[in-house]
Amino acid sequence: MSLKKFAKELGNDRIEGELLKTIFISLFASFAILAFLYFFKLRYIENFIPKYGIFLFLSILSYALIIPSVKHVRAYREFACMSGMMIGMTIGTIAGFLSGFYIGATNGIFIGGVFGMSLGIFLGIWNGKCCGIMGVMEGIMAGFMGGLMGAMTSVMMLNDNLRIMAFIVFGLSGIILSGLNYMIYKETREMEVQGNDDAFFTIFWSLLLTAITTGIMVFGPRSALFS
Amino acid sequence: MIIKKTTLYLALTLILIIVAGFFLLSKGSPAQNVTGNAGSGSVQKVVIGMKNLNYYPNTIKVNANQPVRISLDSSVTGCLRSFTIRDFGIAKYLKTPDDYVEFTPTKKGTFRFACSMGMGTGTLVVE
Numbered sequence: 573m574s575l576k577k578f579a580k581e582l583g584n585d586r587i588e589g590e591l592l593k594t595i596f597i598s599l600f601a602s603f604a605i606l607a608f609l610y611f612f613k614l615r616y617i618e619n620f621i622p623k624y625g626i627f628l629f630l631s632i633l634s635y636a637l638i639i640p641s642v643k644h645v646r647a648y649r650e651f652a653c654m655s656g657m658m659i660g661m662t663i664g665t666i667a668g669f670l671s672g673f674y675i676g677a678t679n680g681i682f683i684g685g686v687f688g689m690s691l692g693i694f695l696g697i698w699n700g701k702c703c704g705i706m707g708v709m710e711g712i713m714a715g716f717m718g719g720l721m722g723a724m725t726s727v728m729m730l731n732d733n734l735r736i737m738a739f740i741v742f743g744l745s746g747i748i749l750s751g752l753n754y755m756i757y758k759e760t761r762e763m764e765v766q767g768n769d770d771a772f773f774t775i776f777w778s779l780l781l782t783a784i785t786t787g788i789m790v791f792g793p794r795s796a797l798f799s
Numbered sequence: 800m801i802i803k804k805t806t807l808y809l810a811l812t813l814i815l816i817i818v819a820g821f822f823l824l825s826k827g828s829p830a831q832n833v834t835g836n837a838g839s840g841s842v843q844k845v846v847i848g849m850k851n852l853n854y855y856p857n858t859i860k861v862n863a864n865q866p867v868r869i870s871l872d873s874s875v876t877g878c879l880r881s882f883t884i885r886d887f888g889i890a891k892y893l894k895t896p897d898d899y900v901e902f903t904p905t906k907k908g909t910f911r912f913a914c915s916m917g918m919g920t921g922t923l924v925v926e
Contacts (some may be wrong), residue, residue: 582805592808599812603819625823633816730852730918795877798852 578757587647587765588757594640594774601778602632609786617790624789626735627674628782630742634670635781637749638663638695639774644756645699649766655759656703657710662752663699664714666745668692672722673741675788677734680795681723687788688719691781842901843867847921849875854912857921863907870899881915884923890915 581588606614606628614620645651645659672688696711729737843865848855854875861867871880871893882900883890887910891900904910904925913920 589804592805592812596808596812596815599815599819603815606819621823621825625825629820629823632819728916728918731920732917 574758575754578754581757587644587768588753590768591640591644591753594643595636597771597774598636598639598778599632601775602635602782605779605782606632606786609783614786614790620790624678624786626738627677627789628786630738631671631674631785632778632782634666634674634742634745635778635785637746638667638670639777639781641749641752641756642695642699642777643769643773644753645702647765647768648756648760648763649702651702651707651756651759653703653706655755656700656707658755659702659752660696660700660707660709660711661714662748664692664696664711665718666749667695668715668718668720669722670742670745671785672719673726673738674722675785675792676723676726677730677738678789678794678798679792680798681727682795683788683793684723684726685720687785688722689716690719692716692719841866845869846872846896847875848872849879849919853919854879854921858924859912859921860924860926861904863904863925866901866903868899868901869912870896872896878916879914879919882912883915884910884912886910 578588582592610620641663645663651659668688668691670688671691672684674684675687676684692715693712694715696713696715697708698711700707700709700711725741726734726738843861845859845861845867847859847869848871859869869882871882873896875893880894881890881892884900884902887902887904889900889902889912891898893899904923907925910923910925911920912923
């Protein structure tokens with residue numbers, strides 16, 4: 573069964589064998605920058621951990637799942653239309669929804685929606701272009717929808733088990749992204765790897781996304797509900 | 800003993816998540832339920848504010864068969880200004896602190912009040 577083969581590939585030397593390593597590097601880089609920021613600045617902010625801790629924690633875990641998927645797509649560069657559309661849609665939706673959800677929970681619908689849409693559309697285009705304009709269009713639409721939906725969902729659940737829902741949303745997104753990695757593996761078994769981004773790629777994007785998310789959550793603009 | 804690459808990265812990732820989670824998921828002070836009583840007089844006047852992204856106080860005690868007037872002070876923002884009590888058919892957008900809803904609770908019991916989207920909620924206790 574190819575799922576078993578995929579699980580075996582996670583320990584081999586092909587690009588799939590680097591997925592777990594990429595997750596670990598991303599987590600390490602993100603937690604390192606957060607620890608650095610906390611030591612020098614964030615610990616002086618009142619109620620920093622109770623207010624932002626869970627959402628920053630889940631943001632970092634989410635980026636650690638999204639970045640390996642991006643790396644996986646970039647390793648093969650070109651896909652058939654159907655696969656490329658699925659890639660653009662999945663990455664655009666998940667990146668937009670999760671980032672919008674977390675920022676929406678701390679800053680409100682407007683800034684959460686804008687950030688979610690921006691990140692979702694950016695990653696949707698970047699990954700969807702592996703199959704041309706159809707994937708790009710799919711990425712734009714998915715990022716736009718996911719970002720807004722994520723922010724709206726979290727704000728509407730502020731007084732209704734938001735924290736539990738954050739874990740449920742993250743868990744489901746993890747399953748969906750794992751499914752995407754499996755799909756890429758199935759679609760590319762006969763293909764040659766076109767390029768393999770090194771650890772710097774993972775570290776750079778992890779640091780950038782974590783720093784931006786932390787900055788917006790803590791110092792960014794807020795809607796009236798959060799002021 | 801040779802540790803498989805997959806096992807090694809899984810173990811390291813789990814350790815990292817547990818350590819960071821232990822630090823970042825420590826609980827803050829949870830929002831507490833606060834009870835407020837309506838003022839005495841022919842009309843029971845209640846002014847509700849906003850705290851911890853919810854109505855404050857979020858439990859209000861009133862007397863049955865005596866008119867109740869509820870208004871929202873200036874701290875209440877966003878959709879929380881759209882005030883509803885489904886059980887008494889109340890649904891009104893209280894644009895300013897001078898706006899209010901007035902009704903007479905004829906039945907005793909515990910009822911929910913909320914904003915129109917159900918984001919802010921509280922309990923009305925009719926005694």
